Amino acid sequence: MTGLVEEMERLGSELVPVAELGKPGHVNRDLVVALGGAGLFSRLFGEGGVTATMLCQVRQGLARSCTEAETAFAVQGLGGVPIHLFGSDSVKERWLPGARTGELVMAFALTEPGAGSDAGSLSMAAERDGGTFRLTGTKTYISNAPEADVATVFARTTPEVGARGVTAFVVPTDLPGVTGRTVEMISNHPIGEWIFDGVSVPAENILGEPDHGFGVAMTTLDLFRPSVGAFALGMAETALRIAVEHAQTREAFGSPLSEFQGVAHQLADVRVGIEAATHLVYNAAAAYDRGERETLTGRSAMAKLAATETAQRAVDVAIQVLGARGLESDSTLAHLYTEVRAPRIYEGTSEIQRNIIARELFRGHL
Ligand SMILES: Cc1cc2nc3c(=O)[nH]c(=O)nc-3n(C[C@H](O)[C@H](O)[C@H](O)COP(=O)(O)OP(=O)(O)OC[C@H]3O[C@@H](n4cnc5c(N)ncnc54)[C@H](O)[C@@H]3O)c2cc1C
Secondary structure, three states, rough: OOOHHHHHHHHHHHHHHHOOOOOOOOOOOHHHHHHHHHHHHHHHHHHOOHHHHHHHHHHHHHHHHHHHHHHHHHHHHHHEEEEEEEEOOOHHHHHHHHHHHHHHHHHHHHEEOOEOOOHHHHOOEEEEOOOOEEEEEEEEEEEEEOOOEEEEEEEEEOOOOOHHEEEEEEEEOOOOOEEEEEEOOOOOEEEEEEEEEEEEEHHHHHEEOOOEEHHHHHHHHHHHHHHHHHHHHHHHHHHHHHHHHHHHHHHOOOOHHHHOOHHHHHHHHHHHHHHHHHHHHHHHHHHHHHOHHHHHHHHHHHHHHHHHHHHHHHHHHHHHHHHHHHOOOHHHHHHHHHHHHHHHHOOHHHHHHEEEHHHHOOOOOO
């Protein structure tokens, strides 16, 4: 779509050897440092403001060639952007330089065992104790946990008021009382759980205002949601490219597969889906960048829903067109098959996106 997408696709290709040295379920620190060295985190937490369009272009490009690099970039961004947008000067000076180089690995810890889609009901307690808060509870399915060095953690400072009683904290994860474990997923995604047992966090580590942390989370997710769609687009484009090449070269019954309508129409439908989702993703990003708050929530939800569902279909169709070859475990499509599933779940499931779209529709915002 633009020069930056192609530039990121090339960078992703260069990073594949570094990505391949990573261990499933664990943070690949060399990869995070390589992304920092390429200046990508300075685009997120640097002097100039982050734009949703840039974020989408970087994610789409990296996703085309190296999903591990894409995910490492995105999760570092998700953990660091709340500090960039809501941290005090001293908090930013303390944590962002290391986040920019990739030497400090970041995470965004919202989900709990009892609070996934309904994140506003989270129960991790943050109890004031003089100039500190004591954090007690569990965060689960957190990308980069438990190895990340610094996490943006959302905890409850006021009970029984739902999303209105949540506060965001910056938490260095080497504090006494923090323990964790890795969770292995079907994709090669660094993810795990943290248990906080009375962890003492200084009040100066609060991001934004006490009890307004849910707004910190939602502002961050408003920025990132279209870009989950961009990640999906990059995967869908790669799957389609592989399927088109194969359909033009593989022969059966005396013809290339592309001559069979049953094959060609599936690929045509995927191409339409990608084109439509591309417009939705970049329209939502443009709405964010123009500050169109009223339409943004609905547009972002439409973009994420359309792009992630399209990508799932694109990868499935591509495997069908390649036949058995598409399922060889070291093939790109088999890799994409495991990577494409999670974006329909994180940062709001497809069902939650539909709920948001319907709500915004009835409010007259769409
Ligand atoms: C790879 C991966 C990485 C992740 N990384 C992070 C991270 O870095 N930080 C973080 O905080 N979290 C992270 N998550 C967690 C993710 O945000 C949650 O999994 C997600 O919000 C869904 O929550 P849940 O899994 O508890 O599902 P649930 O909320 O239990 O939902 C289960 C099912 O019920 C449906 N459902 C729930 N409510 C409704 C409703 N009102 N209407 C219709 N259907 C509904 C859902 O759509 C889903 O199909 C990650 C998850 C994955 C898979």
